[in-house]
Amino acid sequence: xxxxxxxxxxxxxxxxxxxxxxxxxxxxxxxxxxxxxxxxxxxxxxxxxxxxxxxxxxxxxxxxxxxxxxxxxxxxxxxxxxxxxxxxxxxxxxxxxxxxxxxxxxxxxxxxxxxxxxxxxxxxxxxxxxxxxxxxxxxxxxxxxxxxxxxxxxxxxxxxxxxxxxxxxxxxxxxxxxxxxxxxxxxxxxxxxxxxxxxxxxxxxxxxxxxxxxxxxxxxxxxxxxxxxxxxxxxxxxxxxxxxxxxxxxxxxxxxxxxxxxxxxxxxxxxxxxxxxxxxxxxxxxxxxxxxxxxxxxxxxxxxxxxxxxxxxxxxxxx
Amino acid sequence: xxxxxxxxxxxxxxxxxxxxxxxxxxxxxxxxxxxxxxxxxxxxxxxxxxxxxxxxxxxxxxxxxxxxxxxxxxxxxxxxxxxxxxxxxxxxxxxxxxxxxxxxxxxxxxxxxxxxxxxxxxxxxxxxxxxxxxxxxxxxxxxxxxxxxxxxxxxxxxxxxxxxxxxxxxxxxxxxxxxxxxxxxxxxxxxxxxxxxxxxxxxxxxxxxxxxxxxxxxxxxxxxxxxxxxxxxxxxxxxxxxxxxxxxxxxxxxxxxxxxxxxxxxxxxxxxxxxxxxxxxxxxxxxxxxxxxxxxxxxxxxxxxxxxxxxxxxxxxxxxxxxxxxx
Amino acid sequence: xxxxxxxxxxxxxxxxxxxxxxxxxxxxxxxxxxxxxxxxxxxxxxxxxxxxxxxxxxxxxxxxxxxxxxxxxxxxxxxxxxxxxxxxxxxxxxxxxxxxxxxxxxxxxxxxxxxxxxxxxxxxxxxxxxxxxxxxxxxxxxxxxxxxxxxxxxxxxxxxxxxxxxxxxxxxxxxxxxxxxxxxxxxxxxxxxxxxxxxxxxxxxxxxxxxxxxxxxxxxxxxxxxxxxxxxxxxxxxxxxxxxxxxxxxxxxxxxxxxxxxxxxxxxxxxxxxxxxxxxxx
Numbered sequence: 001x002x003x004x005x006x007x008x009x010x011x012x013x014x015x016x017x018x019x020x021x022x023x024x025x026x027x028x029x030x031x032x033x034x035x036x037x038x039x040x041x042x043x044x045x046x047x048x049x050x051x052x053x054x055x056x057x058x059x060x061x062x063x064x065x066x067x068x069x070x071x072x073x074x075x076x077x078x079x080x081x082x083x084x085x086x087x088x089x090x091x092x093x094x095x096x097x098x099x100x101x102x103x104x105x106x107x108x109x110x111x112x113x114x115x116x117x118x119x120x121x122x123x124x125x126x127x128x129x130x131x132x133x134x135x136x137x138x139x140x141x142x143x144x145x146x147x148x149x150x151x152x153x154x155x156x157x158x159x160x161x162x163x164x165x166x167x168x169x170x171x172x173x174x175x176x177x178x179x180x181x182x183x184x185x186x187x188x189x190x191x192x193x194x195x196x197x198x199x200x201x202x203x204x205x206x207x208x209x210x211x212x213x214x215x216x217x218x219x220x221x222x223x224x225x226x227x228x229x230x231x232x233x234x235x236x237x238x239x240x241x242x243x244x245x246x247x248x249x250x251x252x253x254x255x256x257x258x259x260x261x262x263x264x265x266x267x268x269x270x271x272x273x274x275x276x277x278x279x280x281x282x283x284x285x286x287x288x289x290x291x292x293x294x295x296x297x298x299x300x301x302x303x304x305x306x307x308x309x310x311x312x313x314x315x316x317x318x319x
Numbered sequence: 320x321x322x323x324x325x326x327x328x329x330x331x332x333x334x335x336x337x338x339x340x341x342x343x344x345x346x347x348x349x350x351x352x353x354x355x356x357x358x359x360x361x362x363x364x365x366x367x368x369x370x371x372x373x374x375x376x377x378x379x380x381x382x383x384x385x386x387x388x389x390x391x392x393x394x395x396x397x398x399x400x401x402x403x404x405x406x407x408x409x410x411x412x413x414x415x416x417x418x419x420x421x422x423x424x425x426x427x428x429x430x431x432x433x434x435x436x437x438x439x440x441x442x443x444x445x446x447x448x449x450x451x452x453x454x455x456x457x458x459x460x461x462x463x464x465x466x467x468x469x470x471x472x473x474x475x476x477x478x479x480x481x482x483x484x485x486x487x488x489x490x491x492x493x494x495x496x497x498x499x500x501x502x503x504x505x506x507x508x509x510x511x512x513x514x515x516x517x518x519x520x521x522x523x524x525x526x527x528x529x530x531x532x533x534x535x536x537x538x539x540x541x542x543x544x545x546x547x548x549x550x551x552x553x554x555x556x557x558x559x560x561x562x563x564x565x566x567x568x569x570x571x572x573x574x575x576x577x578x579x580x581x582x583x584x585x586x587x588x589x590x591x592x593x594x595x596x597x598x599x600x601x602x603x604x605x606x607x608x609x610x611x612x613x614x615x616x617x618x619x620x621x622x623x624x625x626x627x628x629x630x631x632x633x634x635x636x637x638x639x640x641x642x643x644x645x646x
Numbered sequence: 647x648x649x650x651x652x653x654x655x656x657x658x659x660x661x662x663x664x665x666x667x668x669x670x671x672x673x674x675x676x677x678x679x680x681x682x683x684x685x686x687x688x689x690x691x692x693x694x695x696x697x698x699x700x701x702x703x704x705x706x707x708x709x710x711x712x713x714x715x716x717x718x719x720x721x722x723x724x725x726x727x728x729x730x731x732x733x734x735x736x737x738x739x740x741x742x743x744x745x746x747x748x749x750x751x752x753x754x755x756x757x758x759x760x761x762x763x764x765x766x767x768x769x770x771x772x773x774x775x776x777x778x779x780x781x782x783x784x785x786x787x788x789x790x791x792x793x794x795x796x797x798x799x800x801x802x803x804x805x806x807x808x809x810x811x812x813x814x815x816x817x818x819x820x821x822x823x824x825x826x827x828x829x830x831x832x833x834x835x836x837x838x839x840x841x842x843x844x845x846x847x848x849x850x851x852x853x854x855x856x857x858x859x860x861x862x863x864x865x866x867x868x869x870x871x872x873x874x875x876x877x878x879x880x881x882x883x884x885x886x887x888x889x890x891x892x893x894x895x896x897x898x899x900x901x902x903x904x905x906x907x908x909x910x911x912x913x914x915x916x917x918x919x920x921x922x923x924x925x926x927x928x
Contacts, residue, residue: 048507048508048509048510049478049507058818061822063818063821063822086824087824090822090823090824094822095818095822097815097818097819098815099815102816103815103816103819104816105814105816105834105837105838106838107834107837107838108833108834108837116819116820116825117823117824120823120824120825121823155595156363157595166819185362185363185534185596186362186534186575186578186579187362187574187575187578187591187596188362189578190578190579190589190590190591190592191591191592193589194588194589197588212507212508213508214508215579215580215581216580218580218585219580219585219586219589239585242582252509253508253509254582256508256511257508257582258512258515258537258538258540258541259537259581259582259583260536260537260564260576260581261564262540262564264540271509271512271513272513274477274479274480274510275477
């Protein structure tokens with residue numbers, strides 16, 4: 001029975017928008033999300049700006065408390081974890097963020113940066129810590145001697161490798177990758193994606209891979225979830241979602257992707273308008289004002305996630 | 320055949336650092352015909368942004384003593400032009416759009432005022448007409464309710480809308496050449512699609528030419544007629560867009576195309592290029608790509624490669640270019 | 647050309663500061679006379695280059711026959727000691743409060759910043775005079791007064807810089823790793839805001855010296871007979887026309903010190919902020 005490492009149940013996060021002391025409105029950044037990440041799999045999370053994926057990741061990393069709903073680690077809700085279990089959770093779930101220039105403290109040496117999660121969550125001695133730092137630096141294709149350098153001595157691609165090394169230091173089970181390759185050059189991106197795949201094969205890691213580039217998500221993921229304005233609109237196995245996207249928003253995302261082929265017929269983008277403000281989401285289905293296939297019922301009732309193929313769920317009135 | 324609108328000949332832009340002159344752009348040459356879109360593809364350090372700036376002579380002062388070559392627009396060399404004439408051309412005959420719309424717009428002025436500034440600087444109309452022309456410019460870039468939007472401040476607009484405003488300012492005076500430096504990199508994919516459609520439509524209506532700088536091959540495939548691939552300050556390949564994708568002659572172009580994950584085919588692993596692009600101060604004497612090339616021979620490491628004519632309009636900077644094969 | 651100019655300014659400020667510190671530290675050995683004991687017969691003798699002056703007292707003597715040069719050198723000790731201590735105390739307390747306000751936010755920030763606003767709006771000289779009158783002039787009291795008036799500057803700057811640091815990913819990564827707020831403030835925030843605070847400290851030296859001089863001038867500073875530049879100027883004010891050297895030399899000492907420290911602070915700012923240069927990479 002494969003372990004479900006991370007799961008969320010009706011996870012919701014509201015932010016109050018205040019001007020001075022008055023509350024102007026509520027931003028429903030994340031609204032009723034159900035997610036599960038199993039052992040050894042990569043779940044790709046796709047969404048554009050304002051969809052709430054940054055907030056979702058912060059909730060999963062325990063950096064923000066949820067307004068409603070729960071985040072659970074190995075079946076246990078986060079607030080209910082004991083101190084020991086919390087440490088295990090922090091060792092097991094590690095983030096890698098997008099910007100390698102702000103992910104590394106410029107005043108800290110690489111060895112201290114890489115070993116931070118290890119030192120805080122375990123009681124290993126300094127010799128063992130140093131050995132582990134050397135080991136993970138080698139794993140990501142850097143040299144053990146790089147441990148004594150400072151971040152500014154490295155290029156963007158190398159810094160991202162250091163960030164990955166830090167994530168690996170505590171022998172994690174889950175890596176949360178937030179646009180981890182988006183800011184890299186194409187050739188460096190390929191190197192890092194290959195590295196991530198190798199590490200996954202070697203250590204049986206699970207990845208939550210957040211990206212806006214569908215091709216990269218397709219390459220990395222076993223399953224894909226699509227987010228729009230705080231809700232998940234479609235989830236399914238990668239092949240199923242990519243070959244036959246069901247939700248009109250997912251279809252629009254695929255249509256908007258530009259293939260690397262000048263002769264591939266490009267449809268003029270069917271999706272007009274912009275993402276509405278999360279302060280005032282449209283009633284009913286949040287996508288209906290921009291949806292080319294909206295029905296009358298779409299503005300009244302919010303559709304629930306329905307399974308339309310094995311493992312493939314969609315939240316849409318059309319199904 | 321008409322003379323090309325823009326002719327760049329042997330452009331070199333250098334920078335002095337620690338007593339050494341580093342050539343950010345090293346002897347590049349290309350043409351842009353009227354009405355066509357030229358794509359310039361490259362990674363960091365290739366010199367693509369410096370090229371964009373050089374085309375309008377906007378490079379920093381520290382590079383001027385180390386800049387040589389010609390940038391001929393309608394036969395007149397931009398690098399030698401008097402300041403007044405150049406300023407009259409900028410924004411009017413040649414315009415530019417940059418990557419970050421937040422940095423391109425002044426936060427303390429309304430959007431309308433910033434578009435009006437373009438008209439004012441080039442004295443294109445009476446003062447009273449400027450506002451209505453600004454509203455028209457917003458309408459042209461497909462911003463809804465432009466009569467209200469014209470008085471908005473940049474912070475009241477989304478990223479996609481801001482980038483359209485930047486486009487409106489650049490297109491206000493109907494330029495004949497638009498230089499776009501990664502204009503959609505910071506936009507969401509659906510917004511990018513809308514924006515590129517817009518540019519394509521405007522190009523079709525006005526017949527303007529574009530120089531499109533990007534690292535995204537999808538954008539290249541959609542927007543460009545011809546492509547130049549830049550590596551370490553040099554153009555390593557230049558060809559029509561179809562040829563670049565189907566039959567690239569340079570090993571770097573081929574490797575770059577292979578390292579991009581495809582949307583419509585499933586791959587287990589990406590073919591990545593080993594190593595990193597060279598820094599400006601540590602380039603090899605021979606071919607600059609040789610140390611990372613899967614096909615490098617002894618000669619490549621020592622002698623700088625010649626520019627070979629592969630076919631009509633297709634050239635590559637290589638000793639042993641790829642044979643045309645089934646790609 | 648600009649580089650050369652910049653460098654010569656840096657050299658000048660470094661040299662002056664070094665000389666001042668040397669003078670202060672070596673005063674007991676290089677001062678020709680005891681700054682406190684005066685020889686009444688030699689009172690009010692002018693500097694050596696004026697009629698009536700002698701090499702015995704190069705810069706002249708004051709009302710009580712005390713050698714000006716020696717008093718300047720010992721005065722440097724007092725001024726620089728007050729500076730160093732006041733800035734250290736104000737810097738530590740102000741920075742700690744500012745970092746806490748910036749990092750913790752919420753009511754902590756609100757309370758601290760309101761106190762800072764209050765502190766900044768207090769009338770400086772009035773408070774100092776009040777303090778001096780209530781507790782009497784002494785070295786310790788003057789350090790306390792000046793610190794009280796200075797800490798808010800550090801708090802404000804520390805908070806501003808902390809907000810920038812808090813927005814960086816490495817802080818979130820440290821939180822995700824389980825580091826406590828205190829540990830993050832000490833290990834991540836402080837080293838990154840430190841350079842700005844050091845620059846601020848250098849720029850405050852000028853302010854502190856003038857404050858000390860003003861307080862001594864008003865009579866609530868370092869008590870006589872110990873020399874302090876401010877009180878030297880105060881004592882000499884009845885003799886501005888007849889014995890100008892009593893005021894001018896201590897005045898020049900204040901001027902050069904403040905100038906040199908400000909230039910040094912400017913140099914440090916430029917050195918520590920290279921990120922403002924535009925990158926020509928791609």
